[in-house]
Amino acid sequence: MTNLFPNYARKDFEIVEGVGSYLTDDQDRRYLDFTSGIGVVNLGYGNEAVEDALIRQAKRLMHTPNLYQNQLQETVAHVLGKENYSAYFCNSGAEAIEAAIKLARKTTNRSKIITFVQSFHGRTYGAMSATGQAAVHQGFAPLVPDFVYVDYNDRDGIDQQMDQNTAAVIVEVIQGEGGIILAEKEWLQEIEKRCRETGSLLIIDEIQTGMGRTGSLYAFQQMDIEPDIFTLAKGLGNGFPVGAMLGKQELGKHFGPGSHGTTFGGNKMAMAVAAEVVRQIDQSEFLEDVQKKGTYLLEALKKIDSSKIKEVRGRGLMIGIELQQEFSVEDIIKDLEKAGLLTLKAGQNVLRLLPPLTISMKEIDEGIEKIKKVF
Incomplete structure (x- = not known):
């Protein structure tokens, strides 16, 4: 029972x-x-240093809402994005993808988003709709509209679907849940090029590949590409729930007060842990x-x-x-x-x-x- x-x-x-x-x-x-x-x-x-960071913060203060300044968030945002990216913190990978979808549509004023067959981006409605697996969709129709799935590593599919109505392309450098399928470097570079030509945003899902998993802090760093947005979770907290969506700083004007939010995202315990995790990995x-x-x-x-x-x-x-x-x-x-x-x-x-x-x-x-x- x-x-x-x-x-x-x-x-x-x-x-x-x-x-x-x-x-x-x-x-x-x-x-x-x-x-x-x-x-x-x-x-x-x-990991003693990670545990100590969590315990110290828990004893001092476990939670404040995002109504106030949060220096820990500023610290983690800087080490993750340096001077190029701004960060939004949440609790999971699916939430990070949801934030990326919203930011992309609001920035471009377009709705079409291209993702890939056998991709996996989460199980909330937006993230599930971005996931290119029929088994994940089963029983949940209708999905969020205007998601298009093309074959992974297929340049023709990208050429056929990329147009002036495309808000973003969401892609994994390695499809994890899809079967450890590696993206071809030239193919990712072609996607980036087509995004620049059409004014679309390039979103890299680093939820499984990020935080050192592939031998660099982010897998896209080995591909000689620069995403407009990328998402993190999983290894960012070493077991403590935390996610992040990072976008180029110029996108910040499209994500002002009231555009998106979370009660628990970026809470002080999560940020204390994330700061220590990044310190060790990077x-x-x-x-x-x-x-x-x-x-x-x-x-x-x-x-x-x-x-x-x-x-x-x-x-x-x-x-x-x-x-x-x-x-x-x-x-x-x-x-x-x-x-x-x-x-x-x-x-x-x-x-x-x-x-x-x-x-x-x-x-x-x-x-x-x-x-x-x-x-």
């Missing part, structure tokens, strides 16, 4: 404790975690280490000789193992759980690996051995 809605397909165990890259369940079983809580706990479990040595570990893990996985594997792909510590059609990724996930490794599904048949960015090489080797044995 449960008093909860059955909208989650929950495992039959509860995670009760975490230290570093390891989790323990309510039956005292220990797991190496290659999920990071779905790309959230980038700095590992029990270091060249840290990000270079993520790249090194990601390359090591990716190359080791590519060497696994198994008839079940179709392709291994990824960037940084965001990696997917696509299975041959006749094999079930759900079965692989269960077998890995029994072996003491937690993993995720993405797309139709992709094993998704998102270990903490602080994972050690020894722990990576442990995970590789478990994956080898199961495959």
Whole structure:
């Protein structure tokens, strides 16, 4: 008997404790975690500096509404956007996408928004409508109008749909939920070019790829593009709920008082945590280490000789193992759980690996051995 809605397909165990890259369940079983809580706990479990920042702020003041100045918000906005971007803080990735949609439509006075097949941007109505997956839409029609879905990495689709009525293009540098599909650099650059030609805004969804996950603070930094708007969440709070929408400063005139808001967004505890998270991640040595570990893990996985594997792909510590059609990724996930490794599904048949960015090489080797044995 449960008093909860059955909208989650929950495992039959509860995670009760975490230290570093390891989790323990309510039956005292220990797991190496290659999920990071779905790309959230980038700095590992029990990060003392993050916990201390939260506790200090909670003891001082837990909440004030956005009726007053908030120096913590100013601090985090600056480290995230430097001098180029202004920030709006919220509580989740879906809320960040909703804010981006509103800002884009209000700025351009247009309604058409282009997104991509197999994309995922959230489950609120605007974010769900931006998501290019029929399974996510099922049962919720009518969706928010004027969203158009084109094929990912398809230049012809962009050329056919981009016009003077297009408010924005929303794109992930790597489709996470869609199956760890990597965007082609030249394709993203072409999207940016077409946006400039049509006066449309380029929105990059960095909710899963951001905060160091791919080896740079933001994945778009490796693509030689400059979005008008980008969104963050997940790893920004290392487990504390926080999201952000950053837009070029000149867009601020379109987002004045009354245009958008939130009661809890940017609360002082979230900002105290986010400031510490960014301080730890936005270091060249840290990000270079993520790249090194990601390359090591990716190359080791590519060497696994198994008839079940179709392709291994990824960037940084965001990696997917696509299975041959006749094999079930759900079965692989269960077998890995029994072996003491937690993993995720993405797309139709992709094993998704998102270990903490602080994972050690020894722990990576442990995970590789478990994956080898199961495959």
